[in-house]
Amino acid sequence: MDQKLAQLSVLNQKDKGAAYLFLLSGIFTSQGNINIAHDVHALVDHLINQDAGIIAGRQVLSELIKSLTSSAILNSELRKIIVEDVLSIVQLRATSYEEQVNLLKFELADILENDEDWSGAARVLRSINLEASQRSDENKLRVYIRIVRLLLEEEDSVQAETYYNRATSLIHSTSDRETLLAYKLCQARISDYARKFLEAASRYHELSFVGEIDEDERRYMLSAAVTCAVLAPAGPNRSRILSSLYRDERTAELPTYNILSKMFLDHILRPVEVKEFEKTLKPHQLAKIALSANDRLSSSLEDGDFFEGASTRTGPTTVLDRAVMEHNVLASSRIYNNITFGGLGALLDLTPGAAETMARKMIEQGRLKGHIDQVDKLICFEAAREEDDAQGKAGGLGDVNQDTEDTGSLFTKRWDKQIRLTAAHVETLAQHLTENGLLCSEAVRM
Structure with missing residues (x-):
């Protein structure tokens, strides 16, 4: 190969392009060429470092990329080695071969994604300078959506949200149905990772009806909608989502249907049922939550709270824990006219002060109807009228403040x-x- 390249270097500039292309063609058409990686390296190194000319270099690199993206090399590992090697050489003169460098990076990202190296593929795509290239807004949008999808596969929601925001600024540039659906799925997943479970459940459920999406994917989105609805803060807005999902005939086939039906029907959830549901959750859905200083103080045990078997828990520890406790408070309001702090604490496995704090927050945020008698340490539930109950199931109580953190201010x-x-x-x-x-x-x- 070195000898052939030395012969080509003495040719006239106008003849070099065709000669290099012919040599490249011979590298890929040779049957059983075990030195293909070495030959490609030698050719590209000669083009870039021996000043063979930018025009000839771009022609040969473009043809090389076509050969690499086709089925000329079936071994994906060998193709990956060649692409990475060529990139390392051409990167030194990236300003002269910007388009070729970008195409090589797209090819490398495809190979890494096929190997399920999500972070590696996302890293390669993020290194592409889309703003400097002559790409349309629609092409940039597709790249940003792809980066978001890869980062979410790697559970990197922080970086994913950055690129999702960039995609949002460009979403107006396309009317392509496939791109819009991919963007909506990113919307749902970003809301899921950000623990905006009501929003995520609604978007997942909407996507589960789209006929263009594969049936298995639609089933996954329906299951994700149920999971997010269960994890959402208890209240009328969640009741609306639960109602829609419960009345969807497809949910009866899901393994999470039991907990969905119990939440919709306001049945108290048992620890065994919660443990079974917990096994289906992803790591971000089991995130730990911290109590505010005011909550810790108000939830501490008092002198009269000490008795055998009394709980010492001062609040929920995970997102699921909080969702289940809030649901059980609502379920209790359907069963009892009133309940003591200690009684609610025993039901929720919390200290009486922590149970009172949880009920107080829900009443304050409009998610529970009742009032608290702190002298008698009693929570009195207000009986819902029929129209109020119907509104609760349909989310008719209007916008509800569902802030997760309350400082008491x-x-x-x-x-x-x-x-x-x-x-x-x-x-x-x-x-x-x-x-x-x-x-x-x-x-x-x-």
Whole structure:
């Protein structure tokens, strides 16, 4: 090969392109060429480093890429070695061979993705400078969506969201049905990883009806919709999603149908059922959650809470834990007119203070109807009217604030406002009594 390249180097510049192409063709057409990787390396190194000319170099590299993307080399590992080797050589003059470098990177990403090296494929695609190339917005969009999909396969939701936001800014540039469906699936998965489970469940369920998607994929999306609905914060909005899924005939065939039906029918969930469901969850759906300082303080055991068998848990530890506890609080409101802090704590396996904190948050956020008597340590549930119950199942209570973290600042501000109003009323009453001679000014000053 070195001898052939030396002969070609003395040719006129206009003849070099055809000669190099003929030599490249011979490398790939030779039967059983065991030195194909060495020959390709020698040819590309000569083109790039021996100043064979940019025009000839681009022609040969473009033809080489066509050969690599075709079935000329069946061994994927050998093709990967050649692509990586060629990239390492051409990368030194990437500004002169920008389009060829990008095509090589796309080919390498395809090989890595076929080998299920998701992070490697995403890393290669991220190294492509799409802004500098002459690619349309639609082509850039497809690349961004592909990067998001690969990063989500690797459970890297933080980086995935960055590229998802870039895709969102370009989504208007396409009307291609396949691209739009891929984007919507990324939307659902990003919401899932961000623990916006209500949003994710709705999008998964919507996609499960799309006929263009493979049947197995639609079944997976339906199952994902059920999982996200179960993990969502309890309340009327989740009831609406649960209602849609429960009435979908396809969910009866899913292994998660039992927990779906119990949640929809407001049955209390048992630990055994929760453990079975937990086995179907992905790592991000079992994420740990932390309690605020106020919650830890209000959930601690008091002197009267110590008895044999009393729980010492001060709150839920995972997303699933919280979802199940909140559901059981709602289910309890259907069974009891009222319940003590200790009774609810025993049901939820929490301290009485932690049970009261959970009920308080749900009442505050509009997800539970009732009031709390802190003197008698009693939670009183308000009986829902029939129309309210129907609205709950249809999500008719309107937008509900479902913040997961409560620092207690809202109640502090409300308490301060009540103090100011009370002080103002006392001042008005004192002035009225003084004006009518019922209270002497000296007594007011005292």
